[in-house]
Amino acid sequence: MFAxxxxxxxxxxVVVEAIGIFGGDRRYDKLAREFTRLLLIAYSATAxxxxxxxxxxxxxxxxxxxxxxxxxSTTTGGTGGARVARSSATWVSAxxxxxxxxxxxxxxxxxxxx
Numbered sequence: 001m002f003a004x005x006x007x008x009x010x011x012x013x014v015v016v017e018a019i020g021i022f023g024g025d026r027r028y029d030k031l032a033r034e035f036t037r038l039l040l041i042a043y044s045a046t047a048x049x050x051x052x053x054x055x056x057x058x059x060x061x062x063x064x065x066x067x068x069x070x071x072x073s074t075t076t077g078g079t080g081g082a083r084v085a086r087s088s089a090t091w092v093s094a095x096x097x098x099x100x101x102x103x104x105x106x107x108x109x110x111x112x113x114x
Contacts, residue, residue, distance in 0.1 A: 005042050006039065006042050006043060006046050006086075007086070009035050009038070009039055009042070010035075010036075010039065010086050010089045010090040010093065011089070012035065013032045013035040013036055013039075013089075013090065013093040014032075014089050014092065014093045016028050016031050016032045016035070016093075017029065017032040017092075017093045020032060032093050035093070036090055036093055039090060
């Protein structure tokens with residue numbers, strides 16, 4: 001459940017943010033910000049459940065875990081880039097706004113306000 005939410009909501013937030021920017025309606029900008037706030041909880045829950053599952057599989061079934069590692073070692077190379085792209089899209093949706101959100105995001109991330 002969380003995985004589909006974490007994958008789908010950033011894309012939806014970017015689309016909603018674009019509608020808000022190009023349409024000039026602040027409601028869409030607020031909606032995109034609410035989505036990004038909600039994503040923090042979803043990312044955290046997904047990371048916690050993934051860590052629990054990884055620990056359980058590797059400690060309870062070490063031979064099965066090594067078997068899965070051999071099988072999926074060739075297919076997991078591109079997932080790092082997908083994670084970076086998804087996180088970047090979420091940050092852009094939260095911080096790039098025509099309504100002044102850029103200065104608040106840059107002050108949180110250490111950049112200079114524009």
